Amino acid sequence: MLSEKTRFGLDETAIPEQWYNIIPDLKSPLAPPLAPDGGPLDPGQLAAIFPMECIKQEMSPERYIDIPGAVIDVYKTYRPSPLLRAKQLEKDLGLPAGVRIYYKYEGVSPAGSHKPNTAIPQAYYNKQEGITKISTETGAGQWGSALAIAGALFGIDIEVFMVKVSFEQKPYRRILMETYGATVHASPTNLTDSGRRVLGLDPDSTGSLGIAISEAVEVAASRPDTNYALGSVLNHVCLHQTIIGQEAIAQMELAADEPDVVIGCVGGGSNFSGLAFPYYRRKLDGKSSARLVGVEPKACPTLTAGEYRYDLGDEAGMTPQLLMYTLGHDFVPAGIHAGGLRFHGDSPLVSQLLHDGGMEAVAVDQTACFAAAVQFARTEGILPAPESSHAIRAAIDEALAAQAAGEDRVILFGLSGHGNFDLAAYAQYMSGDLKDFDYAAGVVLGGK
Numbered sequence: 001m002l003s004e005k006t007r008f009g010l011d012e013t014a015i016p017e018q019w020y021n022i023i024p025d026l027k028s029p030l031a032p033p034l035a036p037d038g039g040p041l042d043p044g045q046l047a048a049i050f051p052m053e054c055i056k057q058e059m060s061p062e063r064y065i066d067i068p069g070a071v072i073d074v075y076k077t078y079r080p081s082p083l084l085r086a087k088q089l090e091k092d093l094g095l096p097a098g099v100r101i102y103y104k105y106e107g108v109s110p111a112g113s114h115k116p117n118t119a120i121p122q123a124y125y126n127k128q129e130g131i132t133k134i135s136t137e138t139g140a141g142q143w144g145s146a147l148a149i150a151g152a153l154f155g156i157d158i159e160v161f162m163v164k165v166s167f168e169q170k171p172y173r174r175i176l177m178e179t180y181g182a183t184v185h186a187s188p189t190n191l192t193d194s195g196r197r198v199l200g201l202d203p204d205s206t207g208s209l210g211i212a213i214s215e216a217v218e219v220a221a222s223r224p225d226t227n228y229a230l231g232s233v234l235n236h237v238c239l240h241q242t243i244i245g246q247e248a249i250a251q252m253e254l255a256a257d258e259p260d261v262v263i264g265c266v267g268g269g270s271n272f273s274g275l276a277f278p279y280y281r282r283k284l285d286g287k288s289s290a291r292l293v294g295v296e297p298k299a300c301p302t303l304t305a306g307e308y309r310y311d312l313g314d315e316a317g318m319t320p321q322l323l324m325y326t327l328g329h330d331f332v333p334a335g336i337h338a339g340g341l342r343f344h345g346d347s348p349l350v351s352q353l354l355h356d357g358g359m360e361a362v363a364v365d366q367t368a369c370f371a372a373a374v375q376f377a378r379t380e381g382i383l384p385a386p387e388s389s390h391a392i393r394a395a396i397d398e399a400l401a402a403q404a405a406g407e408d409r410v411i412l413f414g415l416s417g418h419g420n421f422d423l424a425a426y427a428q429y430m431s432g433d434l435k436d437f438d439y440a441a442g443v444v445l446g447g448k
């Protein structure tokens with residue numbers, strides 16, 4: 001029987017002891033990364049910037065990978081994250097009993113998003129391998145804050161290249177990172193060759209994740225004591241996030257309900273992977289027939305309008321080439337508030353899942369997302385991150401479509417983070433100044 005409860009809790013003993021690796025379950029073998037120039041990749045190039053354990057996980061054929069005890073101990077401070085039924089939202093939408101909405105809330109972590117789920121193991125593995133400093137990029141500041149916390153916990157210095165548009169829009173995220181002890185720069189900077197090159201082409205550049213990644217990788221590659229950490233896209237990052245979906249499956253069992261559709265917003269693909277990949281496994285086990293839906297902004301529609309091909313992960317060509325959906329590594333999307341969704345490419349695992357027909361993707365406008373976010377805040381009480389609002393928009397649209405068709409539908413979406421540092425974006429929305437941008441509003445560096 002369906003539970004009348006709202007909140008489906010688990011205690012810390014229910015934190016999964018292994019991550020789920022989707023690689024052995026994909027329909028086709030994983031396409032290997034290539035060198036920046038498109039030739040074969042020299043493993044030494046990866047070893048110069050990543051810990052060996054993450055490189056191993058990147059290509060691992062093992063379906064389940066043990067989570068180190070020291071990592072589980074930190075997970076225990078904020079996990080399992082809650083799964084809730086959105087009863088007040090359902091009521092506000094006037095949904096029939098057969099259409100139900102659940103959400104898995106990652107905003108309870110100290111950074112306010114899902115990102116610590118991978119920042120913690122990455123900092124741990126770097127520490128184990130003798131690294132004293134990690135350089136990284138951040139968009140909205142969520143990843144930078146997560147890594148800053150993990151760095152503080154494991155005693156590693158963190159240097160963050162923050163996309164300039166977010167650095168200016170979100171001073172509080174910068175202050176948060178600095179409070180945890182990190183050093184933060186507005187990217188593009190004059191500190192790296194990559195940054196200087198972009199400023200030469202466009203002195204007013206608002207930056208992009210692709211540019212900030214170039215800068216952070218350049219710093220890591222040039223110093224032996226420094227590694228680089230990425231907060232999304234790569235296989236080991238998606239792997240670390242799979243605790244979300246494993247917990248959600250157990251919590252939905254407590255709710256005595258099974259989702260017909262599982263939804264997550266997609267920037268580089270990690271929170272979507274975290275929630276959806278364990279459901280993909282559940283489908284292979286014949287226990288679920290859920291549709292898996294990724295949601296992206298119309299201003300940066302990688303999965304819905306990009307090409308499936310090898311491309312660089314960054315602007316300057318410091319990173320390997322990955323087979324993924326991409327808008328081109330020199331594409332800089334319009335400055336929408338969902339900074340974490342402004343990446344030109346996507347996770348190779350998510351891309352391959354889409355290419356193989358294992359998931360769907362939709363693109364939505366930012367004003368429609370903010371409308372959904374405000375409705376959610378006023379009914380469920382949580383102020384969503386602008387990124388997460390994309391998943392809320394799609395969840396509401398699914399619910400209304402089911403209602404219109406007279407169908408039952410159980411919807412589970414990932415609420416990847418809270419928006420308590422995104423109040424300037426909400427102010428702009430409420431004053432009616434927020435605009436929609438499509439793909440064409442982005443610019444291609446160098447004016448090609």
Ligand SMILES: *Cc1c(COP(=O)(O)O)cnc(C)c1O
Nearest residue numbers: 142232267268269270271340417
């Ligand atoms: C970074 C971020 C995203 C986008 O990144 P993914 O790797 O696609 O999950 C989404 N939501 C929040 C709250 C974020 O911080």
